[in-house]
Amino acid sequence: MGIEIKICGLKTASTLEAALEAGADLVGFVHFPKSPRHLALADLPALAAQVRHRALTVALTVDADDAALAAVIAALDPDILQLHGRESPQRVAAIRAAFGRPVMKALPVARRSDLAAVPAFAAVADRLLFDAKPAPDDLLPGGNGRPFDWTLLAGLDASCPVMLSGGLDADNVAQALAVARVDGVDVSSGVEDAPGVKSPDKIRAFIAAARSAAAMKAAPPSTAFS
Template sequence: MPVLTKICGLSTPETVDAAVGGGAAWLGFVFFPNSPRNVEADAATALVRRLPGHVRAAAVLVDPDEALIRRVTATGVHALQLHGNEPPERLAALRSPGLELWKAVPVRTRADLEQARLYRGVADRIVYDAKTPVGSLPGGMGLRFDWALLDGFDHPLPWALSGGLDDGNIAQAVGRTGARMVDVSSGVESAPGVKDMDKIATFLQSAAQL
C-alpha cells in the first residue's frame, strides 16, 4: 500500500499545482493568524477549486470559533485538522456528513500518545506531531519527536506522522513507525511559510518509492 502524503501550509497556486503534480494525496491550508502560513478564506477557496477530484484538502485550525468554522467549511475543504486544545466533545459537535475530522496529538513522551484514545468515535484520523514549547506555534516548526515512542503502540484510529519530516528522513521515519500517511510543512520550505517547489517534488518522489 502506498504511503499517502499531505503537503501542508500551502498558499499559492504555483505550490498547490506542484503538490498536485507530484502526487500528493492531501493538501493542507492553515487558518491561524499567528502562523506564517495563514491563508484567508477567499484565497483558500480559489486554491481548493484548483484541485482535481482525487486530491483532497484539509483545513488546519487551532481552537476555532463557530464563525471561522463556517468560513472554512464554505471553502470546500474535505477535512478539519484540529491542532488546539479541542476536547472530544468539540469534535463530536463538529461532525458533519462528508467532512472528516482529524485531531493532532502533540507528542514528547510515550504517555502523550494516550490522548489519541480519547478521540475514538469522534475523530476520523489522529495526527501525531511533535510537542512544541509553551507559547510557540502548535506545529509547523520543524520539530520531530522520538519515533521509537510509537513502537508497539495500539493505535485507536487511522493516523498520520508529522513533525520535522523532510526528504532526508522520510524513509527512516516510515521504516521505523510503519506510518501509511505523512504530513510535511516546514520540511518543504526555503523559509517559514515559503514553500519550495523543488523540495515539494523531491519529498513526493521519495515518498512514492516507499
C-alpha cells in the same frame, strides 16, 4: 496499501500545482492568523478549485469556534477538517456532528504518556495526526520543524488511520516510515525555503522519497539462488 502523503501550509497556485503534479494525496490550507502559512478566507476558493478531483483538501484551524469553521468550510469546501489546537474529544465529536465532515485531530507528542489520550480521540475522529509537542516558547502549535521520538508510535494500534508530522523532510522520511509504521506522512516546514515559503523542488523531493520508501517496504523480499 501505500502510504498517504500530505503537503500542508500551501499558499500559492504554483506550489500547490507542484504538490498536485508530484502526486500528493492531501493538500492542507491553514486558516490561523498567527501562522506564516495563514490564508485569508478570500484566498481559499481559487485554491480549492485548482485541487478539485486531484487530491483531498484539508482545512487546518486552531481552536476555531463554530462561526469560524463555518466560514472556512464555505470558502474551501474541504474534504477534511484538521483540528490542530487544544480541542477536547467532546469538541471534536461536536464539530464532526455539526458540520458533517471527516475530522483529523492533531495530537502533540513528546513522551509516551502523551499517547494516553489516543483512545478518547480515536473514538471521535476519523484520523489522528501525531506532531511534535511545541516547546514552551513556540508561538505555533505545529509546523515548528522539530521531530519527536518516532519509536513511541511503533506498534501503536489507534483503531483509525494515523499520520506522522514534525520535522520531516526528504532526507529523513524513509527512516520515519520505517520506525513509526504509520499510514501517512504530513510535511510543512520541511519543504520550505523560509517559514511559509514552499519550495517546489523540496515538495517533489519529499514526495519522491516517501513513495520510494513506501514501495521498498511493500516489496516482497528477494530470493537469492546459488
